[in-house]
Amino acid sequence: MSDPHDEALASRLGMWVFIGTELMFFGGLLFAYMMARLAHAPGFAQASRHTDIVIGTANTVILLCSSAAVALAAEVAQRGAHHLARLALWLTLLLGASFMALKGLEYAHDWQQGLFPGVGVQLGQLGQSGIQHEQPLEGAQLFFMLYYVITALHAVHLLIGMGAILWLLAHESSHSIDTHVRRTEITALYWHFVDVVWILLYPLLYLIDRSTP
Amino acid sequence: MTAILRALKDEANAEVRRATAMIGLTLLVLLALVALTCWASYQHLGPARASAGLGIAACKIALVAWFFMQLRHAQALIVVALLIAMATMSLLFGLSATDYAVRSPAKSDYQTPQQIAPFFTKGHR
Secondary structure (H helix, E strand, O other): OOOHHHHHHHHHHHHHHHHHHHHHHHHHHHHHHHHHHHHOHHHHHHHHOOOOHHHHHHHHHHHHHHHHHHHHHHHHHHOOOHHHHHHHHHHHHHHHHHHHHHHHHHHHHHHHOOOOOOOOOOEEEEEOOEEEEEOOOOOHHHHHHHHHHHHHHHHHHHHHHHHHHHHHHHOHHHOOHHHHHHHHHHHHHHHHHHHHHHHHHHHHHHHOOOOOO | OHHHHHHHHHHOOHHHHHHHHHHHHHHHHHHHHHHHHHHHHOOOOOOHHHHHHHHHHHHHHHHHHHHHOOHHHOOHHHHHHHHHHHHHHHHHHHHHHHHHHHOOOOOOOOOOOOOOOOOOOHHHO
8 A cells, every 4th residue: 555645746846847847838828929129129019019918918817816715615625615626616716617619719809900810911900990900010920820829728737627627526535535635635736837838928018018118 | 806805715724825925925025017118118227127027027027936936935856946037047148149249230021022923823724
C-alpha cells in the first residue's frame, strides 16, 4: 500500500511539471508577440486599441472569480466540507461557461467590425454613426493573427479545464474521499494556470496601447 | 451564491472559515489590481505604460501562485521543478532574443499578401 502523502506529492509534482511544459508552449507565443510588437509598434498600438476592453475586463474579473471559486473548492475539500466544495466547483464551471460565452460574443463583434487578418482588410470600430473604418498600419494584421491564435488556444485550455471539473463532479462518488480531494487540488492547479495565462494576456492584448494617440 | 453561503454556514469549522476568508481577501486585492491596471491604461504614462501593465500583471500572478496555487506550502521538489521550468524558458527567450538582436530585419510579405489570379476563368470552362 503506497503512502497517501507520497501519492499527493507525486500528483502535485506531475501537475507542476505539466504546467512547466505549458509555460514553454505559451512562452513561445508570447515571445512571438513581443518580437512582432517591437518590430511593428505603431501597427500593434493601432490594432490593440480596437479590441473590446469592456468584454476583456469582464472576462478578467470572471476568470479571477472562477480561480477563487476553484481554490475554495480545493481548500474546503481538504478540510472535509464536501458539499461546499461541490458547490464551489459548480460555480467555477458556471464562470468558465460565462467566460466562453463572452469570448464568443467578442469574436462575433470583431468579425462584424472587420477585425480579422486578410486581403484588403480595414479596421472597424463601432462609433455613434455606425462602424467607422480606418486603414491598418503595418503590423496591425499580424496583431490580430496573434490575438486569435493565442486567445483561441487559451479558450481550448479553458474548455479542457471545464471538462476536467465536469468529470470530477460526475465521478465524485466512485472514488475514495482522499482520491477525490487530491484530484480536486490537481484540477484547481490547472485552472489557476489557465487564469495566470489570461492575466498576462489582458494587458498585452487590451491595455498597453490604450492611451497612445 | 446563496447555496454557497448556506453550505458555508452548515459545514464551516474554524479552519474552513479561515481558508474562505483568505481566498476572499486575495480575490478582493486581485479585483482592486484589475481596476488599477484598467485606470492606468488610460493615463498618459509614455514608455512606462508597458511596464505598468506588466508589473501589475506580475503582482496578480504572484498572488494567484502564492495563495490560490498554494506555493506558500509547496514542497522543495515542486519549487525546484517550477524554477527549472522558468530558467529553461528564460534561456530560450534569451537565445531567441539574441538571435533577433544580431540579425538584420528582413521584410516579411505577410502584410501584403499577393492576390493569386483565379484559376478557373470563363475561357477554361
